[in-house]
Amino acid sequence: MSTEPDRGHRQLRLMLAPYLLGLVVLVLGPFVITLALAFTEYDLIRPPVWTGTGNFTELTRDPIFRTALVNSLVFAAVAVPLRLLIALALALLLHRRAMAAGPARTAAVLPAAVPEIAYGLLWLWLLNPLYGPINQVLALGGQNGLTVFGRTPPQWLTDPADARAAIILMSLFTIGETFIILLAARRSLPHDVYELAALEDATSWDVLRRITLPLIAPVLGLLLVRDVIQSLHFSFVPALVVTDGGPPPYATTYVPLFAYRTAFEYLRYGYAAAATLVMLLLTVAAVAVQWRLLRRYGRFHDR
Amino acid sequence: MPARWWRTLGAVFVLLVFVPPLVLLVSGSLTEPGQPPPPTPRLLPEPLSAAGYEHAWSLGSLGRATLNSVLVAAVAVPLSVLVAAWAGFALARSSRRLVTVVVTASLLALMAPATALLLPRFVIFRFLGLTDTLVPLIAPALLGASPLYVLVYYLAFRGLPADLYDTCRLCDLTPARTWWRFALPVVRPVTAALTALSFILTWSNFLDPLVYVYDRDLFTLPLALRSLSVLDPTNFPVFLAGAVVATLPPVIVFVLAQRWFLRSESPGRQLR
Amino acid sequence: MxxxxxxxxxxxxxxxxxxxxxxxxxxxxxxxxxxxxxxxxxxxxxxxxxxxxxxxxxxxxxxxxxxxxxxxxxxxxxxxxxxxxxxxxxxxxxxxxxxxxxxxxxxxxxxxxxxxxxxxxxxxxxxxxxxxxxxxxxxxxxxxxxxxxxxxxxxxxxxxxxxxxxxxxxxxxxxxxxxxxxxxxxxxxxxxxxxxxxxxxxxxxxxxxxxxxxxxxxxxxxxxxxxxxxxxxxFVGSPAMNLVPAGGPVAPEGMPEALGPERLLGFRPEAVRLDPTGSGAPATVERVDVVGEDAHAYLRLADHLIVARVPASARPAPGDPAEVAVRWADVHVFDAGTGQRVPL
Missing domain, CATH: 3.40.50.300 (P-loop containing nucleotide triphosphate hydrolases)
Known part of the structure; x- marks a missing residue:
């Protein structure tokens, strides 16, 4: 053929080029660099020194890293299901027209539009044992700063268990995106199925269990994968700003915070890269496992 | 009681849970700094005071930070939308093989947690001599702010009727003109939504400035906020005032744009 | 050109x-x-x-x-x-x-x-x-x-x-x-x-x-x-043209030569006459579709089903016996193997 079709092709390539550049420089490159640095000792000033698997053996013996890993896993295991459950409940509750439903939808998404750092600072105050409104409310009716039941209110910033709970609590309000997607998914379900169910006089529990959930399950599955990955991310700012990785010993130090501190505070970039690599591998493993589950479900769904 | 009332009751409950934190953010920022904690919790502080805002403005040089944030957003947001819209269009008009490769790469990029990319990206920008500039804060625009937005555009453009693309070919439009004259105007709701989202994403970006920017003159609002809270972690009216300033623009943008996300029908529906 | x-x-x-x-x-x-x-x-x-x-x-x-x-x-x-x-x-x-x-x-x-x-x-x-x-x-x-x-x-x-x-x-x-x-x-x-x-x-x-x-x-x-x-x-014509093997159940009036089963005879529904003149092939009416003024009568001749277009007012009833006649001038001849028209 002549050169004519090439003109169009060239233009399309040019339109795609900036994004491809972004993918290479900001995703692919960083991945390769992480992979390479993980086997070195690097402080940004002297050139990297090859140390083989030294970083990884050190990681397995590092009690702080082990704590961070366990913290991250526990956080994901508790926060992610709760977040999905809340988002799903809100979507099913608010997908239809009702008085106040519109403002309620907006309210449910709004915390996700608040900048992470502002959100973190807000909670730094809310959780303050002395000034914080949360503990003030909990102390209502009690005496000497105790709750009505005569118990000490939670020490959000100084007690390890309470601090972990606080980080999870913070994550439960920022479900906006998940909620929007579930809302759209619920609205895209066909009407006639529900009309049929109404003709069959099905109870709302039946409708939920046998129609809505199975139909919405693929979306729910994808959101689960996504949220597990994201959980690594949305634990970072709260831990950095609100609890500062503490209270001792490292109660809210999660893997991303561990990697951040190792790199940018202790200047051990190689070691941090190794920790990042472990984090990535965990992500990949989590995705793979969930993907298999989804596939199995999908096959079952198609038949 | 009819089902409709139950739904309203539920909605009111949702409002009661989700609204107070935001109200408290504002009311906390209006508290007079340096006061002892009030004996009982209250929604409105007594006395109301704007001193927190004054302190935040002078202590945290929020004016300068706001300017930097606006500058970054003014460059990065249009660039993000342009990159995403171009890439999505190119994918929608490209061969299946190329699409498979790029979409797979985009999905993988989406899976990488932002915190995992922080360190290696830092190494790259440091190598390029771009740390302590605003460039690394604008750079994510090359990914269309998020690969997700590229995929959204791809689906939107691919969903347009093939006959319309053929009509453009018959009229001898180049791909770029097809994009500009037909495809982009038709997916305007998608553009509106993605512009709002990429603004929120860019404006709120905290991780990147935290790592790349040390010069106080280059601080963006989130970073200035952080330094404000580090300065005096107990002086909450001051940093809450800063938080309100940082929160307002994205919240306003979101409220204005929310009809594109929360409306009952999907934007593509207008094409029959 | x-x-x-x-x-x-x-x-x-x-x-x-x-x-x-x-x-x-x-x-x-x-x-x-x-x-x-x-x-x-x-x-x-x-x-x-x-x-x-x-x-x-x-x-x-x-x-x-x-x-x-x-x-x-x-x-x-x-x-x-x-x-x-x-x-x-x-x-x-x-x-x-x-x-x-x-x-x-x-x-x-x-x-x-x-x-x-x-x-x-x-x-x-x-x-x-x-x-x-x-x-x-x-x-x-x-x-x-x-x-x-x-x-x-x-x-x-x-x-x-x-x-x-x-x-x-x-x-x-x-x-x-x-x-x-x-x-x-x-x-x-x-x-x-x-x-x-x-x-x-x-x-x-x-x-x-x-x-x-x-x-x-x-x-x-x-x-x-x-x-x-x-x-x-x-493909052209509705209902579609009837096709029967030559030498089969239908013998068109005025056919000049006998044709073997390697030929197919085609005739349109409107060419089929149901007049009981005694010379036609005997058939049974299986089904009648009435389309306004027209009626389509489906007729069973041994193994073959053919359709005739008749005025709705003169339509037979299902189960009726009928006699089917076709004029040679209305018949198209095709090769049974290739499906091509055979010029006559």
């Missing part, structure tokens, strides 16, 4: 690995309206898209008014196409839709609007120019699409089933207008359809396509009166 509006020379096309057109030869006279008729999957739309340049030519040549356009991109071929979906841009008004192709070609805005108004007036949609497609009915959209095709003043019009999305009444009306429009403009046109009535009414000539091959090319009369193959004979 120069009086040909469109020539296809040994043209083939493929979708992925599947061939959809096989070395097709076709010549459309200048100013002629050719209707390409065939069932879905016959390659009709591919043929059209290939002429427009929207689908690549695997082999062969395409010439428009003597100009070889095989390797030209669509925009350089000077053809207009009307799509089944009308393909109007939803974000533009009818006027902007019509001028779309002109402004892109750097016709001045004022001149483009002038031409658009004229084109719109000629197809009766001048009053719709300010509206967007979403505010137009199917028929109105069709007119706007037509005006957009007209305004380009192309060498060749391509119509891809433009009437199939209209309701029946409007379809008949628009069909007539299309024919009149073509007569007025005299531009070479290729019109694709699977509707035989549309083809018979509109066409100067009809090309019947089957599985990517040309089955017959001829005037509507030729297609109707002397179908070249069994396929054409069965």
């Amino acid at each position: 120069t009086d040909a509006g469109l020539v296809l020379e040994g043209v083939s096309a493929a979708y992925r690995d599947a061939r959809v057109l096989h070395r097709l030869d076709l010549e459309v006279h200048r100013g002629e309206l050719l209707v390409v008729l065939g069932p879905s999957g016959a390659g009709k739309s591919t043929l059209l898209r290939l002429v427009a340049g929207l689908h690549p030519v695997a082999e062969g040549r395409v010439l428009i008014q003597g100009r070889d356009v095989t390797t030209l991109r669509p925009g350089r071929r000077n053809v207009s196409m009307v799509f089944q979906s009308y393909a109007l841009f939803p974000h533009l008004t009818a006027l902007d839709n019509i001028t779309f192709g002109l402004e892109v070609r750097d016709v001045s805005r004022a001149a483009a609007r002038e031409r658009a108004r004229a084109a719109a007036a000629s197809v009766g949609c001048a009053h719709l120019l300010d509206r967007r497609p979403g505010q137009l009915s199917g028929g109105e959209r069709q007119r706007v699409a037509l005006a957009r095709a007209l305004v380009r003043e192309p060498d060749l019009f391509l119509f891809d089933e433009p009437l199939s999305n209209l309701d029946p009444e409007l379809r008949v009306e628009t069909r007539g207008e299309l024919k009149a429009l073509h007569a007025r403009l005299g531009v070479t046109s290729v019109h694709v359809t699977h509707d035989q009535t549309e083809a018979l009414v509109l066409a100067d000539r009809i090309a019947v396509l089957r599985d990517g091959r040309l089955e017959q090319l001829g005037t509507p009369d030729e297609i109707w009166r002397s179908p070249a193959t069994v396929f054409v004979a069965r």
Whole structure:
């Protein structure tokens, strides 16, 4: 053929080029660099020194890293299901027209539009044992700063268990995106199925269990994968700003915070890269496992 | 009681849970700094005071930070939308093989947690001599702010009727003109939504400035906020005032744009 | 050669690995309206898209008014196409839709609007120019699409089933207008359809396509009166032509020579007479469909089911015995093996 079709092709390539550049420089490159640095000792000033698997053996013996890993896993295991459950409940509750439903939808998404750092600072105050409104409310009716039941209110910033709970609590309000997607998914379900169910006089529990959930399950599955990955991310700012990785010993130090501190505070970039690599591998493993589950479900769904 | 009332009751409950934190953010920022904690919790502080805002403005040089944030957003947001819209269009008009490769790469990029990319990206920008500039804060625009937005555009453009693309070919439009004259105007709701989202994403970006920017003159609002809270972690009216300033623009943008996300029908529906 | 509006020379096309057109030869006279008729999957739309340049030519040549356009991109071929979906841009008004192709070609805005108004007036949609497609009915959209095709003043019009999305009444009306429009403009046109009535009414000539091959090319009369193959004979006409083996249950009156079972006899339902003159073949009425004034009687003759079109007022009842007679003059003879018409 002549050169004519090439003109169009060239233009399309040019339109795609900036994004491809972004993918290479900001995703692919960083991945390769992480992979390479993980086997070195690097402080940004002297050139990297090859140390083989030294970083990884050190990681397995590092009690702080082990704590961070366990913290991250526990956080994901508790926060992610709760977040999905809340988002799903809100979507099913608010997908239809009702008085106040519109403002309620907006309210449910709004915390996700608040900048992470502002959100973190807000909670730094809310959780303050002395000034914080949360503990003030909990102390209502009690005496000497105790709750009505005569118990000490939670020490959000100084007690390890309470601090972990606080980080999870913070994550439960920022479900906006998940909620929007579930809302759209619920609205895209066909009407006639529900009309049929109404003709069959099905109870709302039946409708939920046998129609809505199975139909919405693929979306729910994808959101689960996504949220597990994201959980690594949305634990970072709260831990950095609100609890500062503490209270001792490292109660809210999660893997991303561990990697951040190792790199940018202790200047051990190689070691941090190794920790990042472990984090990535965990992500990949989590995705793979969930993907298999989804596939199995999908096959079952198609038949 | 009819089902409709139950739904309203539920909605009111949702409002009661989700609204107070935001109200408290504002009311906390209006508290007079340096006061002892009030004996009982209250929604409105007594006395109301704007001193927190004054302190935040002078202590945290929020004016300068706001300017930097606006500058970054003014460059990065249009660039993000342009990159995403171009890439999505190119994918929608490209061969299946190329699409498979790029979409797979985009999905993988989406899976990488932002915190995992922080360190290696830092190494790259440091190598390029771009740390302590605003460039690394604008750079994510090359990914269309998020690969997700590229995929959204791809689906939107691919969903347009093939006959319309053929009509453009018959009229001898180049791909770029097809994009500009037909495809982009038709997916305007998608553009509106993605512009709002990429603004929120860019404006709120905290991780990147935290790592790349040390010069106080280059601080963006989130970073200035952080330094404000580090300065005096107990002086909450001051940093809450800063938080309100940082929160307002994205919240306003979101409220204005929310009809594109929360409306009952999907934007593509207008094409029959 | 120069009086040909469109020539296809040994043209083939493929979708992925599947061939959809096989070395097709076709010549459309200048100013002629050719209707390409065939069932879905016959390659009709591919043929059209290939002429427009929207689908690549695997082999062969395409010439428009003597100009070889095989390797030209669509925009350089000077053809207009009307799509089944009308393909109007939803974000533009009818006027902007019509001028779309002109402004892109750097016709001045004022001149483009002038031409658009004229084109719109000629197809009766001048009053719709300010509206967007979403505010137009199917028929109105069709007119706007037509005006957009007209305004380009192309060498060749391509119509891809433009009437199939209209309701029946409007379809008949628009069909007539299309024919009149073509007569007025005299531009070479290729019109694709699977509707035989549309083809018979509109066409100067009809090309019947089957599985990517040309089955017959001829005037509507030729297609109707002397179908070249069994396929054409069965595809055109409703109910379809009856086919029985020669020497079988039906012996046409006045058949000059005895034919063996290697020949098939074809006759249309309206050629079947049910008069009980005593000479016909005995049959049983199985089913009768009444369609207004007409009735279609399905008759069982031994292993064969044939259909007769009779006046509804004189229809037999199911289960009745009947006698079937056909005149030799109404019979088409085909080869049972190849399906080709056998000249007599």
